[in-house]
Amino acid sequence: MIRIRQLTKHVGADRIPVLRNISADIQQGEFIALVGPSGSGKSTLLRCLALKESWDGGSFMINGEDVLKNGISGKLKQRREWAFLEQNPYVNLNRSALKNVLIGRAGQTPVWRMITGMVRSDDYMGAMDTLEELGLLDKAHAKCEKLSGGERQRVAIARALVHGAKVILADEPVNGLDPAAADKVLETLRGLCKQERITVISVLPLEIAERFASRIWGLQGGEIVFDVHGRRLTYGEKNML
Ligand SMILES: Nc1ncnc2c1ncn2[C@@H]1O[C@H](COP(=O)(O)OP(=O)(O)OP(=O)(O)O)[C@@H](O)[C@H]1O
Numbered sequence: 001m002i003r004i005r006q007l008t009k010h011v012g013a014d015r016i017p018v019l020r021n022i023s024a025d026i027q028q029g030e031f032i033a034l035v036g037p038s039g040s041g042k043s044t045l046l047r048c049l050a051l052k053e054s055w056d057g058g059s060f061m062i063n064g065e066d067v068l069k070n071g072i073s074g075k076l077k078q079r080r081e082w083a084f085l086e087q088n089p090y091v092n093l094n095r096s097a098l099k100n101v102l103i104g105r106a107g108q109t110p111v112w113r114m115i116t117g118m119v120r121s122d123d124y125m126g127a128m129d130t131l132e133e134l135g136l137l138d139k140a141h142a143k144c145e146k147l148s149g150g151e152r153q154r155v156a157i158a159r160a161l162v163h164g165a166k167v168i169l170a171d172e173p174v175n176g177l178d179p180a181a182a183d184k185v186l187e188t189l190r191g192l193c194k195q196e197r198i199t200v201i202s203v204l205p206l207e208i209a210e211r212f213a214s215r216i217w218g219l220q221g222g223e224i225v226f227d228v229h230g231r232r233l234t235y236g237e238k239n240m241l
Pocket residue numbers: 011012018036037038039040041042043044045
């Protein structure tokens with residue numbers, strides 16, 4: 001279980017508050033969408049959860065461990081198990097989908113493996129299983145330059161899973177994709193939540209959030225103004241954004 005209490009964040013020389021007293025409990029397997037107007041703090045919240053931004057106040061507990069008070073080892077453990085999926089994820093275009101999944105990114109992978117590309121056979125099987133699960137088995141040996149945006153996004157998800165992600169944070173992961181490709185990526189994420197109990201927290205447009213997420217947080221002025229489980233938003237809730 002993830003427990004966030006009183007997360008606050010200020011930015012700039014004037015210390016403008018961007019996140020104000022964000023508190024929430026998150027269960028394994030939830031698919032949480034962050035929705036809200038531009039500037040409401042969605043990306044900052046995601047980046048604070050990814051520890052890409054420092055917290056100015058609050059506590060962050062994961063399975064009973066205080067991440068912010070556990071020093072560098074607590075943060076490293078969190079970084080290993082929490083993947084941050086970007087809008088246009090980095091994939092090496094000259095490598096196959098399989099190699100991208102197996103080799104991972106600098107910082108995730110030993111240098112000798114980055115250079116030689118050598119992998120263990122059980123790693124190979126694990127990566128192929130994950131690519132199959134994500135509907136990419138027939139693309140496993142295709143160079144990433146030949147893959148569509150949606151397929152590259154799914155390669156990035158496969159890479160995160162193979163490298164041990166239990167939580168996926170995604171900032172507008174389907175921006176720029178055509179509707180069919182976007183649906184496929186979101187169905188993949190939803191399937192991972194349901195079947196693998198992966199937790200997903202993602203900035204999404206409202207109409208997509210209502211179709212795919214199990215929970216929707218509405219952000220306005222750096223606060224969570226509603227927290228809705230398992231249903232569409234009411235007219236009143238939409239008006240709060
Ligand atoms: N480093 C920074 N310095 C100054 N202001 C910042 C900084 N980071 C974020 N902000 C401000 O904080 C507010 C929240 O930004 P954030 O990117 O989290 O919003 P958002 O809801 O993700 O917006 P969008 O939907 O447009 O991406 C904005 O007003 C932004 O300008």
